[in-house]
């Protein structure tokens with residue numbers, strides 16, 4: 101049995117006290133319509149993965165200010181995600197990053213995860229940093245590199261990540277490449293693309309038949325002139341050339357300013373090539389802020405396209421899409437930040453489920469722009485928090501996860517267990 105820093109009994113007591121002071125979450129919603137009931141059930145099913153690198157404080161190149169009590173090992177990271185799952189009922193998996201996560205004995209890690217009712221989501225490879233003792237440097241790229249030995253090393257690393265992932269029960273590999281160039285003339289774009297494609301092909305061929313390969317794109321950073329997988333078009337090009345197990349992965353922060361992400365989502369779904377989603381928020385660039393903290397309406401519009409597009413293709417929101425929060429916490433307690441992000445994802449999902457799609461279709465066909473906007477904003481302006489609370493209550497999770505995290509003094513407990521100086525690996 102896993103050691104719990106929060107007992108289910110504490111959640112029951114917290115919920116009882118909450119219900120006593122606030123009443124039942126649904127009381128303000130009138131009689132529970134069949135539609136609302138459907139939303140609650142969809143929310144109970146919905147699960148989002150937590151990346152192992154988001155459990156500690158992130159930082160910038162200017163500094164890092166640890167929260168204290170950060171996980172020191174993979175077991176402790178699993179335990180932190182277990183806590184998030186206990187509090188929300190909606191975070192049933194952890195996504196690992198190799199080699200930041202030392203898996204040790206995978207069998208033990210699987211047992212530790214299962215003890216917290218968790219499984220392993222997508223595994224992530226890393227060819228954007230040099231590791232101690234590494235023979236060839238990735239300074240000038242990995243799969244795009246001019247030197248075949250460097251490319252072979254990057255491919256071998258990805259094959260090793262697949263091997264580890266198989267032992268953990270993962271079903272997908274996420275590849276994000278920092279490959280690109282920072283100065284005009286540095287790179288032959290075509291050669292960089294073709295070499296990267298060749299490398300991805302060898303990685304793709306090593307995938308087990310029930311696995312997926314996610315190709316994550318990013319507009320800029322660490323390179324500032326070109327990126328070899330720089331946007332959704334380039335990612336889709338690779339995924340299309342590789343085959344049916346390859347998909348594009350959308351990370352909200354990886355676009356240029358003002359990009360219409362909801363349109364990208366709609367077209368990728370239409371092509372059957374949207375495989376995964378990384379949630380975060382930003383004001384300027386890849387800021388990795390709490391989901392929904394800056395542009396909640398954009399998040400809603402994206403979810404609307406996701407809900408409508410998945411329905412159109414008969415997709416299962418859980419089995420057919422890899423959902424993950426990919427954020428970094430420079431100032432907030434990482435676990436509180438993740439609780440807020442999970443809630444923001446659920447709220448946007450619930451609002452999107454409330455859109456009257458038939459009425460929207462009619463408005464679109466009649467060129468009634470005013471009515472179309474009314475329909476979307478009617479759903480967006482519905483306070484769906486009671487539905488999210490009801491879903492948590494029924495799942496045995498906490499009615500107020502952040503409130504309980506604070507009431508129970510969980511950060512203080514973690515600091516006592518792990519130390520004030522304990523720092524997690526990550527961004």
Ligand SMILES: [Mn+2]
Pocket residue numbers: 316351378426
């Ligand atoms: Mn990402």
